[in-house]
Amino acid sequence: MKTKTLKKNKINIVTLGCSKNIYDSEELMAQLKANKFDVVHESNEEDSAIAIINTCGFIDNAKQESIDTILNFVDAKEEGRVDKVYVTGCLSQRYKEDLEKEIPNVDAFFGTNELPNILKTLRADYKKELVGERILTTPSHYAYFKIAEGCDRPCSFCAIPIMRGKHRSTPMEQLVENAKQLAAKGVKELMLIAQDLTYYGLDLYKKRALADLLRQLSDVEGIEWIKLHYAYPSGFPMDVFDVMNERDNICLYLDMPLQHASTNMLKAMRRGITKEKTTQLVKDIRAKVPGIAMRTTLIAGYPGETEEDFKEMYDWVAEMRFDRLGIFTYSHEENTHAHNFEDDVPEEVKKQRAEEIMDLQSGISWELNQEKIGKIFKVLFDRVEGDYFIGRTEFDSPEVDNEVLVKKTDDNFVRIGDFAHVKITSADYFDLFGEVV
Numbered sequence: 001m002k003t004k005t006l007k008k009n010k011i012n013i014v015t016l017g018c019s020k021n022i023y024d025s026e027e028l029m030a031q032l033k034a035n036k037f038d039v040v041h042e043s044n045e046e047d048s049a050i051a052i053i054n055t056c057g058f059i060d061n062a063k064q065e066s067i068d069t070i071l072n073f074v075d076a077k078e079e080g081r082v083d084k085v086y087v088t089g090c091l092s093q094r095y096k097e098d099l100e101k102e103i104p105n106v107d108a109f110f111g112t113n114e115l116p117n118i119l120k121t122l123r124a125d126y127k128k129e130l131v132g133e134r135i136l137t138t139p140s141h142y143a144y145f146k147i148a149e150g151c152d153r154p155c156s157f158c159a160i161p162i163m164r165g166k167h168r169s170t171p172m173e174q175l176v177e178n179a180k181q182l183a184a185k186g187v188k189e190l191m192l193i194a195q196d197l198t199y200y201g202l203d204l205y206k207k208r209a210l211a212d213l214l215r216q217l218s219d220v221e222g223i224e225w226i227k228l229h230y231a232y233p234s235g236f237p238m239d240v241f242d243v244m245n246e247r248d249n250i251c252l253y254l255d256m257p258l259q260h261a262s263t264n265m266l267k268a269m270r271r272g273i274t275k276e277k278t279t280q281l282v283k284d285i286r287a288k289v290p291g292i293a294m295r296t297t298l299i300a301g302y303p304g305e306t307e308e309d310f311k312e313m314y315d316w317v318a319e320m321r322f323d324r325l326g327i328f329t330y331s332h333e334e335n336t337h338a339h340n341f342e343d344d345v346p347e348e349v350k351k352q353r354a355e356e357i358m359d360l361q362s363g364i365s366w367e368l369n370q371e372k373i374g375k376i377f378k379v380l381f382d383r384v385e386g387d388y389f390i391g392r393t394e395f396d397s398p399e400v401d402n403e404v405l406v407k408k409t410d411d412n413f414v415r416i417g418d419f420a421h422v423k424i425t426s427a428d429y430f431d432l433f434g435e436v437v
């Protein structure tokens with residue numbers, strides 16, 4: 001049963017998982033377009049003859065979502081709504097052999113570092129001169145900016161090194177060139193990402209070179225905001241904050257997953273840092289950059305986590321008052337060090353603990369947001385939704401942080417992709433409301 005004529009030369013790319021996968025899909029799209037394919041991202045048109053699914057293999061929920069998406073496209077293929085289905089990304093890297101056996105109707109599975117092979121399979125050329133070039137899937141005024149791939153850290157719960165390999169920094173010259181290309185296309189905000197941002201340069205330049213890179217990116221004309229994500233706490237290159245204080249276009253924002261607060265758990269997780277050192281680092285950062293917004297991510301229910309460990313993390317979150325915080329329930333991942341231990345915290349206890357932390361954090365976020373009422377912030381507007389223009393301050397990243405909502409009125413007119421100054425008039429748990437001034 002065919003519903004629509006399929007366009008032989010049209011490819012629909014579907015991206016699951018994190019911003020690094022978004023980056024990889026965008027790079028693949030640029031290569032395909034340069035090879036004269038008609039490329040779309042997550043289209044509902046159902047007229048693409050080829051689908052490529054960029055999967056996530058991080059934790060259970062993400063893996064299930066990837067498998068469900070693959071099966072949906074395999075069904076579509078059986079119904080003639082697509083001709084070819086290809087799968088790439090982390091799930092495919094990690095479980096290629098099992099997936100080939102279990103879902104034989106997929107035309108081919110590729111790993112996380114197989115862009116040239118995907119192109120070869122589609123009888124397209126890999127164009128080296130286009131490395132770093134992308135077709136953005138984000139609004140055109142901001143872009144995720146991957147500065148390195150892979151990770152050398154031994155965190156016991158994490159399967160990312162299995163899927164993404166060892167840490168590889170992208171040369172600074174290439175990154176600066178890519179940033180210039182993006183700025184020339186109208187990108188104003190760069191979200192710097194990696195598996196471990198603070199490790200940047202240790203492989204290539206035998207030193208932590210994130211501060212140097214930031215200075216060079218900050219010099220790129222047109223880039224008005226630069227945000228830091230996925231920093232690692234131990235061995236933190238504090239010179240990064242000198243550049244942050246020095247340069248107006250480096251946002252007072254830091255995303256640094258910390259995973260837990262009890263030293264007992266941090267040791268078991270092989271994080272290479274203690275509660276005391278983590279607390280001191282957060283205090284040092286706040287002293288060095290007053291007003292910095294800090295985001296972190298935690299894990300609830302790691303093997304052996306006692307009620308006391310959890311209480312310690314809970315009290316610490318109450319004390320540290322992060323601006324933004326997310327929490328995962330521990331997922332027992334094969335081939336990770338933690339998989340050698342018994343996954344002894346019951347699922348409902350993991351969920352309960354994660355909920356308690358998020359309830360606590362919602363209260364903190366609400367209080368911190370109330371303090372913003374009456375203040376004026378520079379806001380970058382991302383989209384229109386119903387009666388509102390929706391944007392973010394320099395303290396907010398897309399998809400994960402607070403948003404600023406400005407009612408659409410004659411006085412309050414902004415263009416998407418533009419900055420405007422907004423006076424905050426009210427606030428709730430995760431959103432701010434205001435008017436253009």
Ligand code: SF4
Pocket residue numbers: 151152153154155158159160161195196232
């Ligand atoms: S630093 Fe992050 S990506 Fe690397 S092993 Fe640890 S948790 Fe995984």
